[in-house]
Each structure stands twice: as C-alpha cells, then as structure tokens.
Amino acid sequence: MKPDAITFKQLRALRAVTKVGSLAGAARGFGQTTSTVHSQIKALETALGLAVFDRRAGGEALKLTREGAEMLRAAHRIDSNLSQAVATIQAYNTGKNGRITLAVVSTGKYFGPRLVRMLADIHPEIDIRLKVANRSDTVMGIERSEFDLVIMGRPPRTELGNARPVGPHPHGIIVPPDHPLATHPGYDPDMLLSNTFIMREPGSGTRSVAERFLERFGQGVPRRMIEMDSNETIKQAVMAGLGIAMLSQHTVADEIKTGRLVLLQGVGLPVMRHWYLVEPNGPLASEVARTAAESIIDFNGSFLP
Structure with missing residues (x-):
C-alpha cells in the first residue's frame, strides 16, 4: 500500500464513477475519455493494493468494495x-x-x-x-x-x-380543534389508535419518538397511517382533517396559540426529549x-x- 501515491484526481474519479455507476458515464461528466477515468481508478487501486470496485457484476453498475466504500468516505x-x-x-x-x-x-x-x-x-x-x-x-x-x-x-x-x-424538546399529539379527542383531557388508547396517524418518513427523529410512544399500547400500530416528509405538510393535513400526528411542539407553537390545532392531553404527554x-x-x-x-x-x- 502506497498512500503517498493517492491523488485528488483519483479520488475525484472514484466519486464520479460511484455516482453514475460506470466509467463511461463518469468520463462524460468530466468531458474526458473513458480510458482516462479508467487510468485514475487503476492508479488508485495500485496505490492501495486492492480493488475499489467489484467488477464481477457483468453489465450492472459498478459497485464499491468494502475498501472502496471506505475510500469514498475519506474522499468526501x-x-x-x-x-x-x-x-x-x-x-x-x-x-x-x-x-x-x-x-x-x-x-x-x-x-x-x-x-x-x-x-x-x-x-x-x-x-x-x-x-x-x-x-x-x-x-x-x-x-x-x-x-x-x-x-x-x-x-x-x-x-x-x-x-x-x-x-428541552417536547413532542405532543396534535388534533384539529373539532376532533373528539380535543374536547376533554385524557384519551382512550383504543380510540387513539383508531385514528389515522400522519407520520414522518422512516429514519426521521420525529417518527422514532412517535413509534416509541405508540409502542406503549400493545401492538402500538395505528390501523391507518399516512406518510409525509415534512412537518409543514403534516400540520396542514391535520388541520384539513386527514388524521392526527405527533410532532415537536416547537413546530406547532403558532398553530396552538391561534387555536388552529390542539395538543392532546393525557398520561405520558408531552413526550419530553x-x-x-x-x-x-x-x-x-x-x-x-x-x-x-x-x-x-x-x-x-x-x-x-
């Protein structure tokens, strides 16, 4: 392994080929020939003494090896x-x-x-x-x-x-002001889970908080769920009556203050993070x-x- 032989051009070629999945595609993006990009990748592999792409996939897009993925992270x-x-x-x-x-x-x-x-x-x-x-x-x-x-x-x-x-970072369940759950403190878990829940995308911190809260109630899975990728869209959907949601209270402060949304009251709420x-x-x-x-x-x- 010769780390001193690794150059910026080689790492740039690695990033480009990874992005488009082929030497030819990377070459078009650079305005260079395929052989030029191939030479940079080959020089990188020679410096490492290891392959950075798995070439056994035939006509499929080039895939990084474990070592190639590590070099890509270093390049970034x-x-x-x-x-x-x-x-x-x-x-x-x-x-x-x-x-x-x-x-x-x-x-x-x-x-x-x-x-x-x-x-x-x-x-x-x-x-x-x-x-x-x-x-x-x-x-x-x-x-x-x-x-x-x-x-x-x-x-x-x-x-x-x-x-x-x-x-502090409190999370609460929001409902429209005319929702049955908004009229009195407390909530029945079965009634809560019977509602359509509007959730953030998988991997979202807000979704993780909501899922852990719902796990308290047995299966913890609402009967109906709609997935949306922004807090603003979720707020508008709840106000439109499409369902209820758990969001950071920092995202709904204005809507709560003006009465356009109501925070559900009850045991375990708000969830404090x-x-x-x-x-x-x-x-x-x-x-x-x-x-x-x-x-x-x-x-x-x-x-x-």
Whole structure:
C-alpha cells in the first residue's frame, strides 16, 4: 500500500464513477475519455493494493468494495475539509475571524435563524452559515465532516461523546380543534389508535419518538397511517382533517396559540426529549467553532420557541 501515491484526481474519479455507476458515464461528466477515468481508478487501486470496485457484476453498475466504500468516505471528508478551509480564508479576506457551518435537523428550522441572529449579535467577527437538513442527511454530513456544529434531537452513537444538551424538546399529539379527542383531557388508547396517524418518513427523529410512544399500547400500530416528509405538510393535513400526528411542539407553537390545532392531553404527554449540540470535530474544532459552541450552551435554550 502506497498512500503517498493517492491523488485528488483519483479520488475525484472514484466519486464520479460511484455516482453514475460506470466509467463511461463518469468520463462524460468530466468531458474526458473513458480510458482516462479508467487510468485514475487503476492508479488508485495500485496505490492501495486492492480493488475499489467489484467488477464481477457483468453489465450492472459498478459497485464499491468494502475498501472502496471506505475510500469514498475519506474522499468526501477531504473535499469537505478543503471547502471549509477555502471558505474560512474567504472570510478572513472580508474582515472576519473565520466561518462556521451550523447544521440543524428539519425541525430546527423553527429556531435556527433566531439562533444564528443571536450568535451574530455577540460574535460579528464570525461568518455563520446555516444548513437545514433531515436527520439522515445531517448524519451523513457529520460523517463527511461537512459541519462545524450541529443541533439535533438524537445524536448518532459515534458522536455521543461530542454532544451536550442545550434545551428541552417536547413532542405532543396534535388534533384539529373539532376532533373528539380535543374536547376533554385524557384519551382512550383504543380510540387513539383508531385514528389515522400522519407520520414522518422512516429514519426521521420525529417518527422514532412517535413509534416509541405508540409502542406503549400493545401492538402500538395505528390501523391507518399516512406518510409525509415534512412537518409543514403534516400540520396542514391535520388541520384539513386527514388524521392526527405527533410532532415537536416547537413546530406547532403558532398553530396552538391561534387555536388552529390542539395538543392532546393525557398520561405520558408531552413526550419530553432534548436538543443536543454536537461538535463533530471534538477537540480538533476550530477556535471560532469552539467560541460559538460555548455561546450556544450559555444561551440555555433561550433561542427555542
């Protein structure tokens, strides 16, 4: 194995071939010949002493080997680190001390802009970029070193040592104001499960909370379920009478206040979780990232709805 022989061009070719599934497709994307891309992949495999693609699949799309998948992850991390370095240098040139990317999961869009404003007020010397993504994309971004700081409700196991709580995160069941469950406190589990539940997509932190709550009632599976991929769409669906849902109470604060939605009352509600600040780079974080992180902790959740 000769790691010193690995080049950016080889890693770029690896990413391109993985994305389109063929050498020819990657070559078209680069405006190069297939043989040129093949040479880059072959040089990478020679440097590693291992194959990065499984070529036994015949005419099917090329698939990464285990070693190739590891190199792809490294390629993404390298690309992210270079991009962040360039962005930080550009921030220096505009009079800033540096730039950070703060990521929040989808539910965080209800407080992310407020948090960025609070940070900007006390740290005008830091250029802060906000990224909003679903949990799966956020976790992938952490793995690729795309973010300096992340706020999420359920940190990945690999980041538990780099996570600190920053505030409460209550979840509740929302119903339209004319729904039978909205007229009195408490609920009958059978009646609850007889409703159509509108759920987030698999892998969503909000869906995980809802599923664990429903597991309390035997099978815990509603008779009817509709899947939607955004909190806003779910809120509109509940108000339209298509079903009921469990969402972060931070996403429905305005609708509850104006009476367009009602929070179900009863045992086990709200389900109390926490927001966490994840510092993916841990002790290797930049000085400006550490500064922003400590300020977020000091805010003590005051940026939450």
